Amino acid sequence: MPWHFTIDVDWVPGSEVGLEGLLDFCDQRKLKATIFVAGRFAETYPDLIRECWRRGHELGTHGWEHGSLEQDEDFRTASYDQQRAWISLATEAVEKASGVRPIVFRAPSLWIGETTLRALEDEGYRYDSSVPARRFDCGFGRVHYLKYFRAPSEPYRLSSSHLRLPGHSSLIELAPSAFLFPINMATLRVLGLPVMRWMVRRISQRASRLVFYCHPHEFVHAHRQSFPRNMSKWNMRGMTPENIPLLDGFVQHMMRQGYSPTLFAGSFSTSCAG
Numbered sequence: 001m002p003w004h005f006t007i008d009v010d011w012v013p014g015s016e017v018g019l020e021g022l023l024d025f026c027d028q029r030k031l032k033a034t035i036f037v038a039g040r041f042a043e044t045y046p047d048l049i050r051e052c053w054r055r056g057h058e059l060g061t062h063g064w065e066h067g068s069l070e071q072d073e074d075f076r077t078a079s080y081d082q083q084r085a086w087i088s089l090a091t092e093a094v095e096k097a098s099g100v101r102p103i104v105f106r107a108p109s110l111w112i113g114e115t116t117l118r119a120l121e122d123e124g125y126r127y128d129s130s131v132p133a134r135r136f137d138c139g140f141g142r143v144h145y146l147k148y149f150r151a152p153s154e155p156y157r158l159s160s161s162h163l164r165l166p167g168h169s170s171l172i173e174l175a176p177s178a179f180l181f182p183i184n185m186a187t188l189r190v191l192g193l194p195v196m197r198w199m200v201r202r203i204s205q206r207a208s209r210l211v212f213y214c215h216p217h218e219f220v221h222a223h224r225q226s227f228p229r230n231m232s233k234w235n236m237r238g239m240t241p242e243n244i245p246l247l248d249g250f251v252q253h254m255m256r257q258g259y260s261p262t263l264f265a266g267s268f269s270t271s272c273a274g
Contacts, residue, residue: 001204001208001209001210001257001258001259001260002208002209002210002259002260002261002262002267003209003210003211003212003254003259003260003261003262004034004129004174004209004210004211004212004261004262004263004264005026005031005032005033005034005212005251005261006033006034006035006036006106006129006176006211006212006213006214007019007022007033007034007035007036007213007214007215007216008036008062008106008213008214008215009035009036009037009038009041009062009215009216010038010041010062010066010067010108010215010217011038011039011040011041011044011065011066011067011068012041012067012215012216012217012225012226012227013044013225013226014217014220014224014225014226015041015215015216015217015220015225016041016045016048016216017216017219017220017224018215018216018217018218018219018220019035019048019052019216020048021216021219021241021244022214022216022219023051023052023055023057025244025247025248026055026057027055029248029251029255030261031251031261032056032057032058032261032263033057033058033261034057034058034059034060034104034129034263034264035052035057035058035059035060036060036061036062036104036105036106036129037049037052037059037060037061037062037090037093037094037102038061038062038063038064038065038066038067038090038108039061039063039064039065039086039089039090039091039092039093039094040064040065040068040093042090042093042094042096042097042098043093043096043097045097046096046097047097049094049097049098050097050098050099052098053098053099053100058104058263058264058265059094059098059100059102059104060094060102060103060104060105060106060127060129060264061087061090061091061094061102061104061105061106062090062105062106062107062108063075063086063090063107063108064085064086064087064089064090066108066109067108067217067227067228068228072108072109072228073086073108073111074108074109074111075107075108075111075112075113075115075116075130076111076112076113076145077113078115079115080115080118080119083115083116083119084119084122084123087105087119087120087123087125088123091123101124102125103124103125103126103127103265104125104126104127104128104129104264104265105120105125105127105128105129105130106128106129106130106176106213107128107130109142109143110130110131110132110135110142110143110176111142112128112130112131112148112163113163114160114161114162114163116130117158117160117163117169117171118160120171121169121170121171125171126170126171126172126265127171127172127173127174127264127265128158128171128172128173128174129173129174129175129176129211129264130173130175130176131148131151131158131163131164131173131175132145132148132149132151132175132176132178133148133149133150133151133152133153133164133175133178134149134150134151134153134175134177134178134179134180135149135176135178135180135181135182136149136180137181137182138180138181141181141182141186143182147164148163148164148175149164150164151163151164151165151173151175152166152173152175153175153177153203153206153207154207154208154209155172155173155174155209156172156173157169157170157171157172157173158171158172158173174209174211174264175211176211176212176213177203177207177210177211177212178203179199179202179203181199182213183196183199183200183203183210183211183212183213184212184213184214185213185214185215185218185243185247186218186235186238187199188246188247188250189218189238189243189246190238193246193249193250193253196250197253200253200254200257209262210254210259212250212254214247217239218238218239218243219239219240219241219243219244220239220240220241221239221240221241222236222237222239225239
């Protein structure tokens with residue numbers, strides 16, 4: 001059964017150490033990751049982004065300066081021109097750093113809308129992983145809207161009228177996995193491995209693949225990084241290099257359950273829903 005190990009690289013100065021550690025971890029576990037990179041991070045650390053590509057990972061974009069100390073990018077409400085500008089800047093930064101043009105996107109905070117689809121199509125993207133299907137953070141995270149809650153858990157072509165519906169877009173959507181709470185490192189840190197194993201088991205009953213994500217800043221002490229004002233205090237308390245063994249326990253569990261690490265590009269058939 002395929003699963004996608006993905007890394008969201010926000011623009012958080014100091015988190016580059018965490019990305020370096022994750023690259024080494026992936027080497028040790030023979031994992032190939034899809035790495036969504038904020039444009040400002042790629043612009044500031046081009047050698048590190050080039051190293052991601054050199055080690056065989058797939059590069060995507062994650063907004064322009066998501067995670068910065070200024071107001072965050074909201075792809076739910078921004079105009080087409082603004083979204084196109086953010087995406088274009090990030091795309092150019094990642095391409096300049098790596099030599100490869102990204103075709104995979106994840107919206108900052110999973111804040112996405114129908115306008116985003118049009119901007120991504122016009123920039124030549126082929127895959128998206130932003131629709132918060134089956135997820136509502138109940139005040140703990142940043143997904144507090146239910147517009148796309150009932151979106152498919154399986155890969156599907158997006159509809160321009162509503163991202164919850166299958167359609168005929170050139171973009172294929174694969175929503176980050178969730179069982180109300182997301183299958184990500186924050187849930188693993190807060191709820192622990194036994195709960196995550198239970199969540200994965202429940203999700204596998206209705207989905208043929210799983211999407212997990214983590215952030216480099218989760219593996220670096222908070223006081224060594226610069227965070228935006230809206231970063232929650234409880235989240236910052238759990239940031240430490242000691243999260244690597246916890247992540248390793250989860251990855252080993254996935255391997256024992258027969259999950260096979262898979263990249264986005266080329267992994268979906270043309271017969272996706274819609």
